[in-house]
Amino acid sequence: MKVFKCLIADDEPIARQILENYCKDIPYLELISSCKNAFEVMEELQKHEIDILFLDINMPKLSGISLLKTLTNPPNVIITSAYSEYAIEGFELAVVDYLLKPFSIERFLQAVMKVKNKYSNTVVEIKKEKKTPTSIFVKSDKKIVKINFDSINYIEAYGNYVKIFSESMILTQQTLSDFLEKLPENFIRIHKSYAINLDELKSIEGNLVMISENEKLPIGKSYKKLLIDKIEQNIR
Structure with a gap:
């Protein structure tokens, strides 16, 4: 007050x-x-x-x-x-x-x-x-790069770096956990090494998620229930 x-x-x-x-x-x-x-x-x-x-x-x-x-x-x-x-x-x-x-x-x-x-x-x-952010800036290869959230397909952990798969692959120095905290709620971790943009999810087949016809990512056992629950919330 x-x-x-x-x-x-x-x-x-x-x-x-x-x-x-x-x-x-x-x-x-x-x-x-x-x-x-x-x-x-x-x-x-x-x-x-x-x-x-x-x-x-x-x-x-x-x-x-x-x-x-x-x-x-x-x-x-x-x-x-x-x-x-x-x-x-x-x-x-x-x-x-x-x-x-x-x-x-x-x-x-x-x-x-x-x-x-x-x-x-x-x-x-x-x-x-106050507008909701729609993009993020990251340091990559001595440059500062702007990435729109809706252009990100998925993120992969790479030691103390993450690979951001967008219109191109961008490598930036931060952990997957830290990077996810800066992203909107439609980004979810599906594996200790992967997080996806739910808007880009095409289907789930067994323990794999299909990002596109040519892109399949593994689902970790401890992350599958969280993924299914998140999808069910969006269905409602």
């Missing part, structure tokens, strides 16, 4: 105390500092990465609105004010919420949840955009 680092800015001690208590009551809020004026806020923002700023408007020397206008990369701002007339200007500055004093912890939580949901939606979008 993400913990949101918070900063309070209010010149009234009682108002700061209320906000501090509210922050303590919510487990995913971490209060970094409680400031009396805008200049203390600017100093804290230089020292810490803040997720949420609870910002009062009427503060000495520099108001909350004026402070907000000076910030080039502000955190999520929740305004806390006794004056409603600044609400439109606050939202024009892209604040998350505007809490009118006095406010309950329920109203405070509603504002915090807007930030929490905003973060959750961003994480979902990032996950959606």
Whole structure:
């Protein structure tokens, strides 16, 4: 669970105390500092990465609105004010919420949840955009070669090397076990020396798998059940 680092800015001690208590009551809020004026806020923002700023408007020397206008990369701002007339200007500055004093912890939580949901939606979008790899790069003969997963027919162990049988045979220095960990689930080990791409499997005859009419590979006794189970899962 993400913990949101918070900063309070209010010149009234009682108002700061209320906000501090509210922050303590919510487990995913971490209060970094409680400031009396805008200049203390600017100093804290230089020292810490803040997720949420609870910002009062009427503060000495520099108001909350004026402070907000000076910030080039502000955190999520929740305004806390006794004056409603600044609400439109606050939202024009892209604040998350505007809490009118006095406010309950329920109203405070509603504002915090807007930030929490905003973060959750961003994480979902990032996950959606993340594409599944379709290829791998390997070192071979002083070169780095890109191999598409769907072009690999099978892999053969060769000491501390593996032979990758694709459009051509590629030799790279790593064990079969290590190489298999980098491949998608449709690659399965069928023998201590062989692993195949299930998409290329034509048939099973006894203890042999047919990769093509001219390519037959042995199935190890301890690997056959795993192979059959994997095939049955794909049939379903």
